[in-house]
Amino acid sequence: MRLSHFYLPTQKETPSDAQIASHRLMLKAGMVYQSSAGIYTWLPLGLRVLRKIENIINEEMDAAGCQEVLMPTIQSAELWQKSGRLDSYGKEMLKFKDRHDRELLYGPTNEELITEVFSQHIKSYRDIPKNLYQIQWKFRDEIRPRFGVMRGREFLMKDAYSFDIDYEGAKKSYWRMYQTYLKIFKRMGLTAIPVRADSGAIGGDMSHEFQILAPAGESSLYYEVAFESLDFDDPNVMDEVVRLYAAVDEKHDPQSCPVPPHQLKQSKGIEVGHIFYFGSKYSEPLGAKVMTPSGQLVNVEMGSYGIGVSRLVGAIIEANFDGEGIKWPDPVAPFQVGIVNAKTHDPKAVAFADAVYEKLKEAGVETLYDDTDERPGAKFANMDLIGLPWQVIVGAKAVEKGIIEIKRRSDGTRQELDLTSFINQLAA
RNA sequence: CGGGGCGUAGCGCAGCCCGGUAGCGCGCCUGCUUUGGGAGCAGGAUGUCGUAGGUUCAAAUCCUAUCGCCCCGACCA
Numbered sequence: 405m406r407l408s409h410f411y412l413p414t415q416k417e418t419p420s421d422a423q424i425a426s427h428r429l430m431l432k433a434g435m436v437y438q439s440s441a442g443i444y445t446w447l448p449l450g451l452r453v454l455r456k457i458e459n460i461i462n463e464e465m466d467a468a469g470c471q472e473v474l475m476p477t478i479q480s481a482e483l484w485q486k487s488g489r490l491d492s493y494g495k496e497m498l499k500f501k502d503r504h505d506r507e508l509l510y511g512p513t514n515e516e517l518i519t520e521v522f523s524q525h526i527k528s529y530r531d532i533p534k535n536l537y538q539i540q541w542k543f544r545d546e547i548r549p550r551f552g553v554m555r556g557r558e559f560l561m562k563d564a565y566s567f568d569i570d571y572e573g574a575k576k577s578y579w580r581m582y583q584t585y586l587k588i589f590k591r592m593g594l595t596a597i598p599v600r601a602d603s604g605a606i607g608g609d610m611s612h613e614f615q616i617l618a619p620a621g622e623s624s625l626y627y628e629v630a631f632e633s634l635d636f637d638d639p640n641v642m643d644e645v646v647r648l649y650a651a652v653d654e655k656h657d658p659q660s661c662p663v664p665p666h667q668l669k670q671s672k673g674i675e676v677g678h679i680f681y682f683g684s685k686y687s688e689p690l691g692a693k694v695m696t697p698s699g700q701l702v703n704v705e706m707g708s709y710g711i712g713v714s715r716l717v718g719a720i721i722e723a724n725f726d727g728e729g730i731k732w733p734d735p736v737a738p739f740q741v742g743i744v745n746a747k748t749h750d751p752k753a754v755a756f757a758d759a760v761y762e763k764l765k766e767a768g769v770e771t772l773y774d775d776t777d778e779r780p781g782a783k784f785a786n787m788d789l790i791g792l793p794w795q796v797i798v799g800a801k802a803v804e805k806g807i808i809e810i811k812r813r814s815d816g817t818r819q820e821l822d823l824t825s826f827i828n829q830l831a832a
Numbered sequence: 833c834g835g836g837g838c839g840u841a842g843c844g845c846a847g848c849c850c851g852g853u854a855g856c857g858c859g860c861c862u863g864c865u866u867u868g869g870g871a872g873c874a875g876g877a878u879g880u881c882g883u884a885g886g887u888u889c890a891a892a893u894c895c896u897a898u899c900g901c902c903c904c905g906a907c908c909a
Binding site: 418419423440496542546559613678710712744781783784788797800809 | 833838842843844845857858859866867868869870871900901902903904905906907908909
């Protein structure tokens with residue numbers, strides 16, 4: 405993509421509304437535009453990151469045997485009456501009426517709807533277990549939205565729902581998701597700590613929140629220091645993770661905590677995922693029953709599994725930035741490479757940079773080519789701000805010797821080499 | 833929902849107390865110079881001063897109402 409054709413409204417000055425780093429950087433880097441309190445327009449750069457995150461989630465969910473569906477954002481209030489949540493969910497739920505005076509709502513979550521969808525066709529134990537998920541916009545009318553996309557009113561969420569014949573099956577589904585979540589967050593370059601949690605309005609017995617450690621986080625949690633030295637590539641890591649202690653502060657009782665104080669750490673965390681087991685809480689009132697092998701009709705056993713997709717964009721930035729801007733982990737970066745031609749006045753350098761761009765494109769590398777007439781300093785500052793993992797700088801040596809300068813955004817290291825070597829290095 | 837703050841050019845702000853018809857920086861446009869870390873000079877464009885009433889000869893400024901946004905708290909993924 406040529407920058408001259410790309411809509412990237414970066415800003416030099418810090419928007420006054422932004423309090424935390426990720427919010428400030430997302431506005432400065434031209435990723436989002438605030439349309440209302442807690443409601444954002446995603447601009448091209450931000451949307452690319454959102455899509456990267458969605459893709460990782462899709463891949464891992466599919467690999468875990470789940471199937472994607474897409475439910476509507478607007479739901480009938482009638483359904484929520486059956487589950488009893490129409491009133492209990494409270495003012496966070498946005499309700500309105502259509503022209504026929506029928507009450508509708510903008511879905512804050514989808515347990516009711518998915519249960520109905522499921523029970524339309526699934527009647528036998530032979531058809532389960534199943535795990536259906538979607539990535540869809542939700543609306544929760546927060547009292548006070550804040551921190552940009554980290555606590556918006558409208559937000560993109562992956563919500564999955566498992567259906568099993570009995571508790572044993574449901575437990576298996578639960579732990580499969582637990583493991584899948586660790587993989588998903590790891591692929592995004594994050595270390596997520598699964599903490600025991602309250603199940604809140606969703607309800608249920610077994611519940612874990614997945615927290616990213618960050619000072620800007622809104623949750624307070626306690627965890628065993630051993631979490632910090634976990635090797636997530638170790639195949640046995642699951643046993644280890646499950647054994648370790650971690651809890652949100654409401655669930656943490658210093659009296660009964662099994663971990664001695666010197667092995668316990670306290671931190672702020674950003675909740676990026678939450679999984680629940682809730683049995684027949686929704687299947688019973690909504691009549692979702694299946695036949696067992698012995699011919700009995702039983703309420704299906706359910707769990708639900710959320711990931712804050714749009715929140716993750718903010719959370720990843722909170723975990724990866726410096727004074728110059730964002731430092732995207734490779735798997736979620738909007739582009740892998742940014743090309744800066746530092747000699748826009750030199751036709752040979754322009755031709756060289758054009759060629760570099762074409763070759764990277766041919767090699768299938770996602771590239772943003774700053775082909776504008778800005779001065780080098782402005783281009784460098786802009787590249788650092790938007791935080792692409794690699795910067796390719798075309799300067800005097802490119803024209804003379806065919807050597808390009810490569811800057812790694814994450815640690816600032818630079819190397820000089822030819823383009824082919826760089827492409828090979830990317831492929832490795 | 834309680835407490836506080838702010839709405840003036842695309843962004844950041846001054847002007848308001850003490851009414852006299854709007855300004856600064858960045859950005860944007862033109863020209864010349866410049867060209868490896870957000871350039872310099874010269875010229876230029878851009879405003880229903882959030883909205884609606886009111887007071888006044890005259891309102892960005894004073895009064896009333898209203899809408900929006902932000903911060904702290906409580907609440908929440």
